[in-house]
Amino acid sequence: MPVPQQLGRGDRMGRGPYEKSGIIEDTGLPPGKTVNERFDIFYPLEEVEQNGKTITRPQAYDLDIEVKLWYVPFGPLGPKINDPFLWDEFAKTVSISKTGK
Amino acid sequence: MKLRVTGTLALLAATALLAGTACADGKVGIGRQETIAAKSGKAKTLAELAKMYDSSSCIECHQDKYDEAQKSIHSRSIYGTGRTALTIMTTIENGLMEEPYSGVKSPKDVKVEHLMGCAKCHLPQLADAEDSVAQELVTTLYDWKAALKKKDKVAAKKAEDTLKSVNIGCLICHNRNAITHKWQDGYAKAGVVYGSKDGDHPSDKFPKMAVSPIMGEAIQCGQCHGMGPNMELDEPTQCCTSYGSYLWAYKSEIGQKNCQDCHMKESKLGHNIQSYRDPGMAKAAVDFKTEAFGYYWRDGAQIRPKAVVKVEMINRAGHSIPDG
Numbered sequence: 001m002p003v004p005q006q007l008g009r010g011d012r013m014g015r016g017p018y019e020k021s022g023i024i025e026d027t028g029l030p031p032g033k034t035v036n037e038r039f040d041i042f043y044p045l046e047e048v049e050q051n052g053k054t055i056t057r058p059q060a061y062d063l064d065i066e067v068k069l070w071y072v073p074f075g076p077l078g079p080k081i082n083d084p085f086l087w088d089e090f091a092k093t094v095s096i097s098k099t100g101k
Numbered sequence: 102m103k104l105r106v107t108g109t110l111a112l113l114a115a116t117a118l119l120a121g122t123a124c125a126d127g128k129v130g131i132g133r134q135e136t137i138a139a140k141s142g143k144a145k146t147l148a149e150l151a152k153m154y155d156s157s158s159c160i161e162c163h164q165d166k167y168d169e170a171q172k173s174i175h176s177r178s179i180y181g182t183g184r185t186a187l188t189i190m191t192t193i194e195n196g197l198m199e200e201p202y203s204g205v206k207s208p209k210d211v212k213v214e215h216l217m218g219c220a221k222c223h224l225p226q227l228a229d230a231e232d233s234v235a236q237e238l239v240t241t242l243y244d245w246k247a248a249l250k251k252k253d254k255v256a257a258k259k260a261e262d263t264l265k266s267v268n269i270g271c272l273i274c275h276n277r278n279a280i281t282h283k284w285q286d287g288y289a290k291a292g293v294v295y296g297s298k299d300g301d302h303p304s305d306k307f308p309k310m311a312v313s314p315i316m317g318e319a320i321q322c323g324q325c326h327g328m329g330p331n332m333e334l335d336e337p338t339q340c341c342t343s344y345g346s347y348l349w350a351y352k353s354e355i356g357q358k359n360c361q362d363c364h365m366k367e368s369k370l371g372h373n374i375q376s377y378r379d380p381g382m383a384k385a386a387v388d389f390k391t392e393a394f395g396y397y398w399r400d401g402a403q404i405r406p407k408a409v410v411k412v413e414m415i416n417r418a419g420h421s422i423p424d425g
Contacts, residue, residue: 001423001424001425002342002346002421002424002425004339008330008337014339016188016191016192016195016196017188017192017196017218017219017338017339017340018191018192018195018196018197018200018218018336018338019195019196020330020338020339020340021329021330021337021338021339022329022330022339023329023342026421028416028421028422028423028424029387029414029415029416029421029422030346030350030416030421031346031347031350031351031355031416031417031418031419031420031421031422032350032351032354032355032356032415032416032417033415033416034413034414034415035413035414035415035416036411036412036413036414037411037412037414038409038410038411038412039409039410039412040407040408040409041407041408041409041410042398042405042406042407043395043405043406043407043408045405058406063395063408065393065408065410067391067393067410067412069387069389069414071377071422071423073184073423073425085377085378085383087377087383087387087389088383088387088389090389090391090393090412092391092393094393094394094395094408095395096395096396096397096406097397100397
């Protein structure tokens with residue numbers, strides 16, 4: 001969203017139309033431009049004893065990934081607080097091999 | 102001697118021209134006295150203001166357009182989803198009452214000019230009302246909030262309905278705000294509905310129709326949908342900035358569509374002007390592509406499996422998303 005500048009001066013963000021004047025930055029999606037986001041999510045690991053050795057292995061080989069594009073007008077998430085809007089979402093289970101070198 | 106006489110006449114002519122453009126209220130512009138506001142006189146109550154721009158006579162022939170418009174948040178521009186009403190109250194308490202030179206110590210001090218920071222867009226016709234209307238509006242807002250707190254649904258609904266009685270109805274876009282360049286195109290006249298045609302209009306209250314030079318242009322919407330700080334106010338406010346984004350980020354670099362193309366025509370929503378709340382609009386506005394895969398990441402002896410999620414988003418709207 002356009003992050004409004006407080007009273008058109010300095011480094012503070014304004015809240016409310018009465019003190020918003022100007023923009024510090026815009027964190028939203030600009031028209032016609034491709035915006036990329038990348039997330040690297042490490043699988044949780046665990047240490048286990050195997051053949052007398054302590055090894056580290058994934059706690060699970062399948063990871064349920066959910067990506068949700070929210071429009072959150074203001075404040076903490078909650079239907080009665082700010083009426084957030086789920087714009088789009090994606091879900092996939094990402095699996096990694098259980099054997100290999 | 103001859104030159105001196107000519108000079109004097111020219112000065113007199115200029116004086117006459119200036120006198121001719123001034124109205125009784127001291128404002129310049131020819132035809133200002135033909136507007137609805139000038140003919141009606143300033144509204145003294147909310148009911149009078151509602152009546153001044155009453156669009157109910159439009160229903161007789163334009164029921165479909167009226168029904169569409171009723172679904173749009175323009176039809177409850179002061180109330181909004183409730184958030185707008187609350188934000189106006191916040192503006193009174195955290196804005197006006199804290200500003201040392203506003204002249205507002207309590208909500209009872211609020212006048213029309215104080216509210217125009219919000220009303221410029223949420224109720225532009227408030228400019229055509231006396232301060233008593235500003236007070237009635239403020240009182241109704243506080244009555245509504247108090248009723249909600251007491252869980253008095255009847256009183257809350259009554260106040261809510263009063264707040265909704267003044268809004269961006271047909272006559273705001275099709276008359277009051279149908280002309281932006283008033284010295285070039287003239288002031289919007291009482292009795293005339295502005296749209297895409299000239300001619301007679303079968304209505305007692307509005308017997309004429311005329312072409313609005315901007316009805317199909319983005320500037321019609323841009324009057325309210327914002328460029329940034331409203332510098333014309335003594336205390337600038339800022340709310341919507343989508344028209345600024347449209348001009349400088351979309352129109353200058355991306356495309357040539359206007360607001361009406363997407364929000365009214367291609368969406369097939371007509372006067373039910375919507376944005377992301379309409380599933381079709383939301384889907385059309387943002388391309389959202391995602392892929393995810395996993396692999397064993399290795400750094401020296403350390404092996405850590407990870408999932409990679411790549412998201413690509415393209416905003417297909419004619420302005421930044423979100424706005425506000």
